[in-house]
Amino acid sequence: MRDKKAQIIQSAIKLFGERDYHTTSIQDIVSLAGVSKGAFYLYFHSKEELLISIYNHFLDLISNGMNQALANPSSTPRQVLEQAIYLQMKIIMGNKEFLSMMQINGAAFIQNETIKDILLQTTLQIMGWYQTRIIAIYGPPIEKHSLDCAVLLNSMMKDYMFYCLSYHVARKPEELASFLYERLDDLVQGMLRKNDGPILSSIDMLRNMGLCGESSTWMLKVERFKQWIDTHIEDQRASDTMLQSLEALIGELKKEDPNEIIIQGMYNYLVTLGKDNAELLRHLEDLFAWRLTKS
Structure with a gap:
């Protein structure tokens, strides 16, 4: 940046x-x-746009923490998840005043459509990440309950953070991470023992968020690519042009019948913009791969 x-x-x-x-x-x-x-x-352009960037900043920190937890190839699935919880607790505890203010004003901020979209996209990413880790730890028997488990874990984290921030409850991040993981383990064991049907499913979540089908994968990749551009492209004009092009793609992909010619044309334009940046071109190829196979 x-x-x-x-x-x-x-x-x-x-x-x-x-x-x-x-x-x-x-x-x-x-x-x-x-x-x-x-x-x-x-x-x-405004203080509101700055607020949106700050949301993205903290969400990037959380995303980076999840990636960091995965970085050690010798870590077990359990260690990966517990480390990810710990890193999120550490980020939140290190920004108590600001995040406490965000919690208090959260409902008002979520009325902003851009922030609402960011939070919906991020929720989808985090829930998917948790589901993958939970299945890796507990195996196929928990798969049908994995979204319920992910939502419960996320809810516990948010509520414990609320009490710690609002009432100045002093707890170390590693202590909270260990406690929350143990509670997740309790929940999982109870679900496996009773073997009831799940309340939530991934497809329901996608449908209710308006992200069902191939466009959901596309949207997640676009969001990650936008973050990469913001932190890696030093030329402000080039960065803005790329981000505007991606926004145009998002608008096209939200249509009921997306225009493949526009998508292909925008891809070619972005390739031209990034022709001297091999890493950017790799990101583009990954981002557009599922669309280009249809051409």
Whole structure:
């Protein structure tokens, strides 16, 4: 991430945490960041857009924590999941003031359609990640209950974090991670013992979120690619052009009958933009692979 943009985001996180989002002005943020208002508007059109970037910033941290948990090839499936829970607890505990403010104002912020979409997409990714880990730990017998288990784990994490942040309950991240994993184990064993039917299924979740079918895979890949562009493409104009192109693709893919010619044309345009960046081209190929096979 570019240095000035990072300074603005970190200053906003600090001020939103110490005060709140609504009473913190753009001037307050740039003064603390040591940059001009012109620099602010180079990266953000408004304070609302900055808030969206902060949401993305924290969601990136969580995503990176999950990837970090997977990075050790010698870790068992149980160790991977417990490490992921620990890293999320550590991130949250390290940003108590800001995240506490977000919890208090969460309902109001979710009225913002962009933030709502980000949270829906992220929820889908996290639930899928948890499901995969849970099945890896407990095997095929838990598969039909895996989404229920993932939702319960996520709910426990959120509620315990709420009490820790709101009532200043002092607990170490590793202590919470171990406790929550043990509670998940209790839940799983109870489900396996009773063998009742599941309440939730992955296909229901996708359908209710309007993401059923191939477009769900596409949307998740697009979101990850957008994050990669923001952190790896130094040229601001090129970065903005790529992100705008991806937004156009998202709009096309949300249509009932997406236009394959537009999708192919946008792909060719993005390839042209990234022709000198081998890593970007690899991401593009992966992103578009399932569409291009239809051409």
